[in-house]
Amino acid sequence: MPTPEAADSSRVLVSRIGDDIRRSKGWISFAHFMDRALYAPGLGYYSGGAHKLGAAGDFVTAPELGPIFAQTLAAQVAEICALSDPHIIEVGAGSGRLAADLLRELAARQALPESYRILEVSGELRARQQAALREVAGQLPTRINWLDRFPEHFSGVVLANEVLDAMPVHLVVWQDDDILERGVGLADGQFVWQDRPASGRLRERAQTIAAECSPPPGYLGEIALLSDDWLYEWGQRLTRGALLLLDYGFPRHEYYHAQRSAGTLMCHYRHRAHGDPFYLPGLQDITAHVDFTAIAEAACAAGFELLGYTTQAGFLLACGLLEILARTPAEDAPRYLPLANAAQKLISPAEMGELFKVMALGKGIGHALLGFQRGERSHTL
Numbered sequence: 001m002p003t004p005e006a007a008d009s010s011r012v013l014v015s016r017i018g019d020d021i022r023r024s025k026g027w028i029s030f031a032h033f034m035d036r037a038l039y040a041p042g043l044g045y046y047s048g049g050a051h052k053l054g055a056a057g058d059f060v061t062a063p064e065l066g067p068i069f070a071q072t073l074a075a076q077v078a079e080i081c082a083l084s085d086p087h088i089i090e091v092g093a094g095s096g097r098l099a100a101d102l103l104r105e106l107a108a109r110q111a112l113p114e115s116y117r118i119l120e121v122s123g124e125l126r127a128r129q130q131a132a133l134r135e136v137a138g139q140l141p142t143r144i145n146w147l148d149r150f151p152e153h154f155s156g157v158v159l160a161n162e163v164l165d166a167m168p169v170h171l172v173v174w175q176d177d178d179i180l181e182r183g184v185g186l187a188d189g190q191f192v193w194q195d196r197p198a199s200g201r202l203r204e205r206a207q208t209i210a211a212e213c214s215p216p217p218g219y220l221g222e223i224a225l226l227s228d229d230w231l232y233e234w235g236q237r238l239t240r241g242a243l244l245l246l247d248y249g250f251p252r253h254e255y256y257h258a259q260r261s262a263g264t265l266m267c268h269y270r271h272r273a274h275g276d277p278f279y280l281p282g283l284q285d286i287t288a289h290v291d292f293t294a295i296a297e298a299a300c301a302a303g304f305e306l307l308g309y310t311t312q313a314g315f316l317l318a319c320g321l322l323e324i325l326a327r328t329p330a331e332d333a334p335r336y337l338p339l340a341n342a343a344q345k346l347i348s349p350a351e352m353g354e355l356f357k358v359m360a361l362g363k364g365i366g367h368a369l370l371g372f373q374r375g376e377r378s379h380t381l
Contacts, residue, residue, distance in 0.1 A: 002283055013043040013282040014191075021186050027194055030277075031226065033184045034168040037281040039121060045282055046122045046166070060271075061162050062246070062312075062352060063098035066342035068324055070101030073159075075319040076244065076360075076371040077102065078111040080157045083365050084241035086113045087156030089147070092163040093118045094125060096132030099144075103136050113156070115143045150233050155240040164247045164295065165287040167230065169222040171263065172198055172206045174215040179206045182220065191278040201225055205294075213256040220263045221256055222288040228298040231361075235302025240364035242307060243299075248355045249290030251380045256291075264289035292357055293381045299361040307360035308372025309381060313353030316346055318374035 171182035269284035
């Protein structure tokens with residue numbers, strides 16, 4: 001159960017979302033609900049004070065498994081920096097573990113960036129990142145700071161690990177005779193699902209999906225229009241370099257497969273996954289898998305070139321994961337076994353290896369990237 005303070009915070013957020021619904025004539029989109037639940041100032045899951053990552057939080061990400069993820073990723077980051085400019089922006093840096101381990105590895109490779117900036121909306125996570133990077137910042141001659149908004153112009157690497165899955169999504173139901181948007185209303189003071197005809201950009205995207213994937217009547221799925229806008233903003237700002245996106249998801253034909261008829265929406269609370277986004281708003285994570293075909297389409301429309309798309313396993317192996325693991329002698333079991341266990345989770349098809357994908361979107365690179373020279377899958381999009 002949440003602490004009394006956390007429960008009070010959630011009740012305040014529930015009241016404010018209820019006010020939004022009443023002001024909107026009894027209905028808001030699920031994207032609106034998800035945005036408030038995750039990002040309402042001071043109350044949302046990512047903008048409030050809830051402890052999110054690691055054993056004491058709600059879920060574990062790849063950087064939390066150990067340094068081997070960042071050490072392997074460093075090879076690709078260093079290559080992109082060498083092909084553009086030695087600057088890095090990490091979007092949504094979590095606990096700061098990825099940034100700290102990445103900078104240590106780049107220092108060992110003599111490839112430190114001239115700047116490392118973090119774009120972070122969570123005050124709690126920003127404080128954790130600053131603590132995690134304090135030692136690194138004191139030891140490494142590199143500039144680390146935090147951003148509140150997109151930079152005006154940028155050249156280098158934009159790194160986004162598990163960012164796209166936390167962007168608010170619209171829910172759509174495809175019927176025989178219409179396309180409906182599933183939103184949120186109120187009944188007896190409780191949040192309830194309510195459907196209405198989809199319109200505008202959402203309807204257009206849903207019609208495209210229907211033409212390509214033929215979802216059966218009653219099929220429920222997510223559409224992430226916000227990721228289009230996010231990519232457009234980076235398209236306006238990135239002059240040279242690449243966006244490196246790591247997240248769980250599928251190409252469109254797999255995302256909207258007939259057997260996935262209830263969508264991919266998932267909530268995480270204290271290392272338990274469930275499907276009720278109305279449970280303790282502000283205290284649990286809400287995510288949806290990524291339609292990587294939609295990401296590629298929006299990126300190309302924003303002026304990017306698709307530089308590569310593959311599984312996390314293929315990407316990490318191409319970047320030298322096994323060679324990095326071999327740095328530690330197998331005979332040194334206390335050090336080797338945790339690294340080997342982390343590597344197994346990162347690349348195993350039964351763990352993160354297949355479900356997680358990596359996509360690189362570039363400008364002015366014109367070069368085949370290291371991480372996509374093994375099992376490149378752009379043709380599946």
